[in-house]
Amino acid sequence: MQRKEKILQILESTDSQIIDFMNKASEYRENNLITYSKNIFIPLTEICKNDCGYCNFKKTPDDPTAIILKTKDEVLASLKEAEKYGCSEALFTFGEDADEEESVKQKLAEFGYENIVDYVFDICKMTLNETTLLPHTNGGNFSYENLKKLKEVNASMGMMLESTSKRLMKTIAHNKSPGKTPEIRLETIANAGKLKIPYTTGILIGIGETKEEIAESLLAIRDLYDKYGHIQEVIIQNFTTSPGIEMENWEEPTFLDMVRTVMAGKLLFKDTDVSIQVPPNLNHDTAQIFLLCGADDWGGVSPVSHDYVNPTSPWPTLNELNRLTQDAGFELIERLCVYEKYVNDKWLNKTLLEKIANLS
Ligand SMILES: O=c1nc2n(C[C@H](O)[C@H](O)[C@H](O)CO)c3cc(O)ccc3cc-2c(=O)[nH]1
Numbered sequence: 494m495q496r497k498e499k500i501l502q503i504l505e506s507t508d509s510q511i512i513d514f515m516n517k518a519s520e521y522r523e524n525n526l527i528t529y530s531k532n533i534f535i536p537l538t539e540i541c542k543n544d545c546g547y548c549n550f551k552k553t554p555d556d557p558t559a560i561i562l563k564t565k566d567e568v569l570a571s572l573k574e575a576e577k578y579g580c581s582e583a584l585f586t587f588g589e590d591a592d593e594e595e596s597v598k599q600k601l602a603e604f605g606y607e608n609i610v611d612y613v614f615d616i617c618k619m620t621l622n623e624t625t626l627l628p629h630t631n632g633g634n635f636s637y638e639n640l641k642k643l644k645e646v647n648a649s650m651g652m653m654l655e656s657t658s659k660r661l662m663k664t665i666a667h668n669k670s671p672g673k674t675p676e677i678r679l680e681t682i683a684n685a686g687k688l689k690i691p692y693t694t695g696i697l698i699g700i701g702e703t704k705e706e707i708a709e710s711l712l713a714i715r716d717l718y719d720k721y722g723h724i725q726e727v728i729i730q731n732f733t734t735s736p737g738i739e740m741e742n743w744e745e746p747t748f749l750d751m752v753r754t755v756m757a758g759k760l761l762f763k764d765t766d767v768s769i770q771v772p773p774n775l776n777h778d779t780a781q782i783f784l785l786c787g788a789d790d791w792g793g794v795s796p797v798s799h800d801y802v803n804p805t806s807p808w809p810t811l812n813e814l815n816r817l818t819q820d821a822g823f824e825l826i827e828r829l830c831v832y833e834k835y836v837n838d839k840w841l842n843k844t845l846l847e848k849i850a851n852l853s
């Protein structure tokens with residue numbers, strides 16, 4: 494059977510077939526460890542050139558509550574707070590190509606910058622120089638040159654593929670988001686691979702994609718991994734609705750859709766050490782079952798900040814997470830934003846390696 498058909502079989506499974514796949518998916522575990530990264534989520538700007546139907550993060554410049562651009566002092570204060578909580582990851586998440594917007598341009602000029610990438614670079618450099626945290630930048634697509642620049646000051650980077658579906662570019666999910674064009678996103682992830690950037694990606698479930706499109710998206714990630722080896726984890730993220738978003742009345746994926754997709758992800762990557770990540774805050778009462786489907790990572794969990802992408806979904810406390818993990822038969826351990834196998838001079842520069850060596 495073709496790989497795609499095999500994945501589809503999992504995605505379309507029902508009844509006792511689901512249990513059978515669950516058994517299979519949980520066979521391929523090297524140990525009983527479940528990882529997470531203790532992070533702080535810092536939204537550098539909420540301005541974005543895209544407008545995804547599911548997004549609760551993006552704000553328009555005329556919104557008085559919008560973060561146009563955080564100052565270095567603001568960022569440093571947050572980082573220092575995170576340090577107190579023992580966080581190891583500074584997750585910089587922000588809208589794509591925000592510097593195309595006049596208000597952001599103005600702020601950048603005020604701070605002495607011509608573009609957002611130079612600013613992000615200096616923010617990451619400040620993080621490395623003045624704190625014990627490691628930067629992980631997640632700001633959508635970047636050009637090869639910009640990725641090359643940001644690589645020097647990031648321990649790892651990431652961007653959700655979302656979906657390889659071109660069809661979704663004409664639907665409520667992506668019809669106002671040129672940055673979600675599958676070819677463009679695949680190219681960004683491929684460029685990160687060429688540049689040897691330890692990379693986090695994943696798919697968003699429940700935004701109108703078909704099962705076949707889920708299978709194709711997972712396969713595309715597998716192909717990128719086979720080519721470059723830089724994919725450290727695959728996030729299976731469920732669309733979560735909240736008041737005010739364009740897709741407010743859109744149905745969330747079912748619990749079993751998430752179960753099937755996590756198993757499909759795990760079985761597709763069963764011969765690799767790529768982690769399967771499920772965010773625990775978007776699966777408040779159901780997160781444990783994903784560990785039985787092969788998930789082995791909770792992603793970034795923050796004791797200090799909330800999830801700005803999903804503000805209505807608070808993270809469990811680390812005590813809760815520990816309890817959920819142990820109760821399912823596993824052990825919770827902390828990891829860095831960059832996975833151990835990439836901590837060497839093939840992937841990271843001397844500054845980052847020294848920084849990481851000093852952490853442990
Ligand atoms: O809290 C969140 N963290 C998100 N993270 C961070 C993630 O949870 C961890 O920080 C990474 O696993 C670090 O390795 C992302 C990181 C990426 O590179 C790409 C996408 C995401 C998406 C989210 C997200 O929606 N919410």
Ligand SMILES: C[C@H]1O[C@@H](n2cnc3c(N)ncnc32)[C@H](O)[C@@H]1O
Nearest residue numbers: 547548549653697730731732733802
């Ligand atoms: C940072 C990542 O968060 C995801 N994202 C954006 N909006 C939502 C939502 N309503 N529910 C779940 N995930 C979302 C996208 O996949 C984006 O790339």
Ligand code: SF4
Nearest residue numbers: 541543544545548551
């Ligand atoms: S999900 Fe990201 S790209 Fe889409 S509108 Fe929100 S901030 Fe912009």
